[in-house]
């Protein structure tokens with residue numbers, strides 16, 4: 001991990017973010033707490049997540065350029081996001097980071113950066 005570079009750069013840019021998203025969603029779909037929330041055709045969700053994470057990790061502002069202000073908590077309000085679901089989401093991401101060969105300390109740094117939003121999106125006890 002190069003601390004003078006963004007997470008986006010540390011992941012290897014667009015290709016790295018793409019690989020992470022492609023490793024992540026099959027795990028989400030197979031997770032009993034998360035899978036039922038998502039549509040059968042996961043590809044549009046994957047594309048949005050690729051665009052969002054690119055900018056969240058310090059790369060190009062693909063998501064905002066297309067969809068405007070992210071307002072991510074608001075966009076999750078129509079789903080029951082529980083604490084258990086936030087933990088499951090982060091566990092899928094941890095597995096995806098392992099599968100794509102993202103090593104420490106970058107791996108833990110990314111998970112810490114995502115834990116903030118994940119627990120912030122919790123809207124259901």
Ligand code: HEM
Nearest residue numbers: 037038039045048049052075079081085086089117118121
């Ligand atoms: C905390 C647990 C989470 C749950 C249960 C969850 C669930 C969902 C669901 C069900 C969708 C909508 C899928 C559809 O279009 O039908 C969605 C969309 C999305 N989620 Fe999450 N999510 C979680 C956390 C996160 C986190 C931590 C991030 C990023 C930091 C994130 C980023 C996104 C993005 C970018 C979209 C697409 C938004 C759009 O429609 O434009 N989610 N999420």
